[in-house]
Amino acid sequence: MTAAPVISARGLDLTFETNDGPVHALKDINLDIERGEFVSFIGPSGCGKTTFLRCIAALETPTGGTLRVNGMSAEDARKERSYGYVFQAAGLYPWRTIAGNVKLPLEIMGYPKADQAKRVEKVLSLVDLEGFGKKFPWQLSGGMQQRASIARALAFDADILLMDEPFGALDEIVRDKLNEELLKLWERTQKTIGFVTHSIPEAVYLSTKIVVMSPRPGQIYEVIDSPLPRSARPLDIRDSEEFLQVAHRVREGLRAGHAYDE
């Protein structure tokens, strides 16, 4: 028996009503994400990547189709705290310490105090920030701040991690390091990850599945299953023939998807 997908979208549609008229952001999205997959969404600006992630998180309400998250509606999945969400900007409160920021969702959810401290310690160590709990965000580099925001999303042990261009604002060397660390963290925690990016190498390096989207209205152009090994992906795998072939396929998909609306 095969397990039900963690995320399942069928004929998903979303039209925003704006003062300038309707904006058709998502059109007929059909996608299954299985447990433990690392799925990247890539596509030109405005193709609906963030909107789709926000639908999964029940931060937007689709205007058509169905969406199941952990076997329930996105709204119920949110109530069950099925996912952690990492935004492009780390969004840490400057007046709270790193531990205080990571602890915030646990405080809101009413975890017992002793449990809060234990969880904070565990997730800070998962993102290699042990010893930094007492620091304030401004005392950390951009990359470290983003790691703290990942720790915050992991604090309550949701099995889905939604990440919206978490490393987009970082320089390439820091980004490489965080990509490597994220893969290790994914392996250790077995989370299901949905990851939005503009970077082809990042999508190919990280993912088991790459969803190539096309704009106006946002739809899935192609879903590419990565032939790269699931574990043991050193950064230099990016020089391998296999990697370059997948990257080429993604680039071609982006190009062809773009041609859709010309």
Ligand SMILES: Nc1ncnc2c1ncn2[C@@H]1O[C@H](COP(=O)(O)OP(=O)(O)OP(=O)(O)O)[C@@H](O)[C@H]1O
């Ligand atoms: N709340 C909203 N109200 C009206 N239109 C919106 C809203 N949110 C998004 N849109 C529109 O929906 C479309 C998809 O936006 P979305 O942010 O999902 O794209 P994206 O692929 O994530 O873009 P980017 O790569 O630039 O972040 C865009 O045309 C955007 O302007």
